Amino acid sequence: MSLLEVRDLTVRFGRHRTVAVDGVSFSLAAGGRLGLIGESGSGKTVTALAILGLLPGNADLSGEIDLAGHRIATLSEQRLSRLRGDVVSMVFQEPMTALDPTMRAGRQVAEVLRLHAGAEAGPARDRVVAMLAEVGLADPERVADSFPHQLSGGQRQRVILAMALINAPELVICDEPTTALDVTVQATVLEKLDQVLDASGAACLFISHDLAVVSQVCDQVMVMLDGRLVESGSVAELFTNPKHPYTKGLVATARLDAVEPGQRLPVVEDFYHPATGESR
Amino acid sequence: MSEALFRVEKLTRRYSDPGREVLGLDQVDLSLAKGGRLGIVGESGSGKSTLVRLLAGLDRPTSGRIWYEGTEITGLPERRLGFLRASVQMVFQDPRSSLNPRMRVGDIITEPLRSRLVRRQLSAEVDHGARLAEVLAAVDLPADAAGRFPHEFSGGQRQRIAIARALAPKPEVLIADEPVSALDVSVRAQVLNLLTELVADQGLTLIVVSHDLMVVRHLCDQLAVMRAGRIVEQGATSDVYSAPKTDYTAALLAAVPKIRTGAGRGDSEPPGRFGEPKSGREGAHQ
Structure with a gap:
């Protein structure tokens, strides 16, 4: 059985019921390492907050989240706060x-x-x-x-x-944990994270916009765009052979090392056009 | 060295906190020719930003000298720094905090043109409207952006606004301090392409400060590596990247995260547990 099971999660905010997360489903096994990549505003952090039961009062949630046998939506605030820390914990961006x-x-x-x-x-x-x-x-x-x-x-x-x-905890959710750090410091923090996760056997949901960092830490990865999961798979497969045009664009644009200095860098729009949602 | 645009000699900046002194910059020598593209890398606190702030005349050195186009700027009073203000412009890391949220984009961009110090340096009276339209087009922003406020734009667009503002007084030098580190990967490439184009089209001299060595490799042909207020290594970017001379530079390069495309996590990763759930924790929290 999965440690974390998310089924058809949809989160809407405010009076206009703006959709932040749109029909997201995934699961994470005990001890697994799952990366979640996407741009600012794609719904990564909202997904994490939903799993932690930390969404603000104006959020409207549908779908199901099961974490270590608990259905998050049905828990009282008291039970939730026990769960946070005992079963799931979080590492935020800005220390x-x-x-x-x-x-x-x-x-x-x-x-x-x-x-x-x-x-x-x-x-x-x-x-x-x-x-x-x-x-x-x-x-x-x-x-x-x-x-x-x-x-x-x-x-x-x-x-x-x-x-x-x-x-x-059985699950550690990391939200851009090294974004504010120097490269050298980032490297040591990621290495330590890797070691302590291995030592404790905790699973990890790792949120980042940095594809390279996700590829260092995770086994599996999901790509989020405008609240939806557009692609998921193993790190090796998704980064070498992306299928969705948006993922292709993300991978191409992240590979600064693949372009001669001073040459034009590929951009996401070369592969995927946001307005039409179609590939070029 | 008469052709050097910037020349720096034994530049030192001490910051004094109560009870302790911090050496922000320690005896730095540097020379940059017109049209050069210099990258400055190093960890936080290595003195990168201190150095460029001194070059831009935003701060004063404790000792040492700076020349810009043969004119010594150290010791000049603010009222005589107008030529520097007009020809050296900066773009900062976070366009959320570097753009005044209460000003319209058009006013933000033309603000440098309204400065009395800068205005005296410009050859003729500049038509603000025309210059605004020019720089908005140069950074690929729509003309109607001028009437809107910074919060109506995405992070990448806000960085374009900051670049347009820097370009407005037709500077010779553009100093970018971590220009893309607050941006999403997907917009990072757009802003880097824009900077590359602008530097080529307008013949700008570029100074880029970044902790991201790949960004600097892409933008700059010369590299200075800083540590604890000193330049520890300097040279052509390709040389430094292919054969770093100091362990520090090698460590910086090694720390750059790379996209792992093979199976198995990292080199230190024991093989055979890729994608497999770990056992041995069942029953820990029932």
């Missing part, structure tokens, strides 16, 4: 806004542990420091005692990763 600037990093990680595992303060500290070491922070004691502004972007993102993993 500065995801952390409380007034609280030391170690306490923030410990709070997640206390809320969900009911751990005592003393042993919690040890587990927090161990977790911070596991995500590759060289000086975990010092990081635990630091405020977010005293940490670098890469360190902050690893603290977030530690928060997301400390309760050993």
Whole structure:
């Protein structure tokens, strides 16, 4: 049985019932790594928020989301908040806004542990420091005692990763987790993510607009366009042999290395025209 | 070196925080010929942005000297920097924050032309309407964009607006600080194509700051690699990419994520578990 099963998910917003996600279905097995790519506004993040039960009040959701045997839409807010952390956790893009600037990093990680595992303060500290070491922070004691502004972007993102993993969730949803980071820092964070996911056996839904990053982390990938899934498949297959014209355009335009410097780069519109939805 | 458009000697910028001093830029020497396309790469905090801000006259060095077309700009008072303001223009990373949300696009683009310092440098009185139409066409925006506000445009279009604004006073140098890193992959190529065309058509000298080495490889023929306020490697882009001289440059290049097209995740990936669900966690959360 799949860990996560999404069937015909449709999300509409506001009085005009603007469709953000349109009939999306997919599943993710325990321990699987699934990438979700698409542009800003394509519905990636809304899909993630729906899975977490975090959609705002003006959202109208239809379809079904089953996560580890729970039907998300039927759960009370109390049950949902237990699920978040125990079963599913999330890593957001901007590590500065995801952390409380007034609280030391170690306490923030410990709070997640206390809320969900009911751990005592003393042993919690040890587990927090161990977790911070596991995500590759060289000086975990010092990081635990630091405020977010005293940490670098890469360190902050690893603290977030530690928060997301400390309760050993079955699914970690990463939404553009390395977009705000330097390439070198991005490489180390992705490597650590890969290792800790492997070590914990957690599944991962990885949202990004960066095809290269998705290909590094994931086995399977889905392409989202205007709220719909237009193509999905294995990373190797989809990136070497894309079928949908939009995917072809995305892959061609992302391959800066395939074009001689200064030559015209292929653009998505060479392959797919948004107005008509037809290929050229 | 009389033909150098920009020349920089022992440029140093110290920032002082209470209790500590940060060396933003440390004894940098640099020379850029007219029509050159220089890429500056390095990690956050390496001094890339500090360097270009000094070149654009947006900040003052602690020590060292900068010449633009043979004129030393270090030490010149603001009122005498008009020639620099007119001929060196900047495009910033995030067009959401670099465009005034309360101004119409037409006013944003022609704002540099209204500056008293810049106006004195322009040969004749510029017809703002005509110049606006010209630069809007140059960046492939419709003429009716002028009457609208920045929020009515997508990220890629907003970056076009920022580029149009930079082009308005007919600059010689365009400095782009991370021009595409806030953009979707699908619009990144469009903006890069636009920059390539503009530089060729208008004979611009280009300086690009980016942490994305592939973007710089595409746009620039010369490369400076920065670390901790110093230029650690400099040369023709193709040379530096094919044979980096420092470990730092090699590490930067190695960190560029590449699209993996084969099966199996990365080199360190143990083979044989591609696409397979892992076992051993059943019952952990029932």
